[in-house]
Amino acid sequence: MSESWVNSAERIGSDLLLDLAGPGSRRAVLIRALRRAVREGRLAPGTRLPPYRSLAANLGLARNTVADAYAELVAEGWLTARQGSGTRVARRAAPVASSRVPRKVPHRPAGPVHDLRQGRPDTGSFPRTAWSAAARRALNAAPNDAFGPGDPQGRTELRRALADYLGRSRGVRTTPERIVICSGFAHALRLLSGCGILRGRLAVESYGLGFHRSLLDAASVRTLPLTLDGDGARVGELAGLSGVRAVLLTPAHQFPTGGPLGPERRSAVVDWARGRDGLVLEDDYDGEFRYDRDPVGAVQGLDPDRVMYAGSVSKSLSPAVRLGWLVLPERLVAPVLAAKGEREAWASVPDQLTLAELITSGQYDRHVRRMRRNYRDRRDRLVAALAERAPHIVPTGIAAGLHAVLRLPPGTEQSVLKAAAWQGLALDGLDDFRHPDATDRAPDGLVVGYAAPADHAFAAAVEALCRALPPAP
Incomplete structure (x- = not known):
């Protein structure tokens, strides 16, 4: 005989009473209701919850809404999920006794809430669904050599996709041959300092990530700050910095103060690089996300031979996807590749293929x-x-x-x-x-x-x- 769902400490029927009133999305309301049921003891530790389909049908919700709610509560530790055992209330998720007297002495939380x-x-x-679908398509279409030692410059599929995407979305002027795949901006700094492109004295903005300054300091690159105002870095100060032939900027959205580099200063820093035989390193860490107008194009578009452009998916997708890129003047590609070594040791080739497919299919946009x-x-x-x-x-x-x-x-x-x-x-x-x-x-x-x-x-x-x-x- 088939087993039916019954209300017990072991299993709970799909007729579980949940209060789905209140503000927020259906997913957020369901998560809130399930947490409340656990806290109040109506869902005891170890209770097995209904399958997604059963609960969704009973509550009039989409199956994916219930699945996402379960996944969120598993991640938070309220529920557990194991193959063959279903989704259960976590054993440690004991209800709070209603008779408990609140503490009158304020106390600091043990960790960030x-x-x-x-x-x-x-x-x-x-985008889990889009990423997994892109991964299947990419791996099915991948040539056999994709599963051998990785090319340190990166897969051609990804470099071609990036050349097109960066050109149309960020105004970057490049070809696939001038792109080097890396694992993010920190890796880009290590490569550029390791091969001597960034060396000696480097101008930077007076506010920025201390982690990046530490990486440069470890590579014996001394950073000299440029003051900031409402138009970004005062690049006119570069003329007074002796021995400086490179500058690191965040032109689209100065980090962290939040202003863009003004139009006159964008032109001025390129003119400085031309006159000094210097370089500009453009960190475009979140250039896709501007809300009051269309995103401003990259400074690199003004002079691809004087501006090195760096980006990654850490803000657009996830920092867990360790993929970034350097768009380089042609003469700098070889020294950067020499610094990377003969084989790709950082960026996963399957992830590169997946990102390329995500971009070319339009899912990334x-x-x-x-x-x-x-x-x-x-x-x-x-x-x-x-x-x-x-x-x-x-x-x-x-x-x-x-x-x-x-x-x-x-x-x-x-x-x-x-x-x-x-x-x-x-x-x-x-x-x-x-x-x-x-x-x-x-x-x-x-x-x-x-x-x-x-x-x-x-x-x-x-x-x-x-x-x-x-x-x-």
């Missing part, structure tokens, strides 16, 4: 457009919450990327960071990104990464942020 740190995309939005809408909505919600709860806190920079800078009253940055930590909120202060030799200092501020929290957790993260902000003077 909310994550608003910069540089983190929405991992839940990774569709994903970027979808994430552009999602991140624009996240930013709008953040700005609206600030306008309502803390109108004296002003977001600065352009509407772009995965982070926003919030200007704070003078002398409050460190106290706000401490208050955020007490709220269980992981957050970056603007001063953490300042070059130690910088002569300029930006006003106190927060670098708020609005992409990282899951959709269902975003409102709570913004609420925690608002509670940590200082009151109006």
Whole structure:
């Protein structure tokens, strides 16, 4: 006889009573309801939940909605899933006794409850279905030599796809022969410093990632800061820096302060490179994501022989996909390849083929457009919450990327960071990104990464942020 679903500690029927009222997507509401059922003890530890199809039919939801909700709760530790055992309530997910008296003494959470740190995309939005379908198509079509030792320059399929994509979306002027695949921008810095293209003294923006400065310092490359204003780096200062023949910039969206490099300065830095026989390294870390207008084209398009262009999928797809690219002047391809070695040791060839298929099929463009809408909505919600709860806190920079800078009253940055930590909120202060030799200092501020929290957790993260902000003077 076939086994039926019954309400018990072992299995639960598909007629499980769940309250699906409240704001948010159907997926978010279902996740919230399942968590509540576990906390209240209506779903005991070890209880086996109905299959996706059964629960979806009973609740009038799409099967994928239930599947995604289960996957999210498995990732959070509320549920477990094993082949042949189904999806169960985790043994450690014991309900909280209703008679428990709340603690009256405030205490700091053991770890971050909310994550608003910069540089983190929405991992839940990774295009799993499109990626897996592209992987199947790519591997089925791949020639046998794709499974041998990897070419250090990267697979031709990916370099051709990137040459087309970067040309039409970012205004990059290149051919596949001038592209070298790497595992991300940090790897690009190691390659460029390892082969001597970046050496001696390198001009950088006065605010940026300390991790990148540390990599350069380890390669005996001394970084000299250029001051910043509303038009980006003051590239006119390059003329006064002796021995400097290269500069690292984030022209589309200065990291982290948020402004673009002004049109006159874009031309000026290219003219400087031509006159000094120098180079510009353009870090286009989030150039696809601009919300108030079409993205500005890459500086590389002004002079492909003087500008090296670097990008990756760490913001558009996921930092777990270790793929990036360098678009180089023709004369620099050989030394970079010599620094990589005879075989590809960093970038997975199957991943390269998959990304190439994702781009050529149009799925990558569709994903970027979808994430552009999602991140624009996240930013709008953040700005609206600030306008309502803390109108004296002003977001600065352009509407772009995965982070926003919030200007704070003078002398409050460190106290706000401490208050955020007490709220269980992981957050970056603007001063953490300042070059130690910088002569300029930006006003106190927060670098708020609005992409990282899951959709269902975003409102709570913004609420925690608002509670940590200082009151109006």
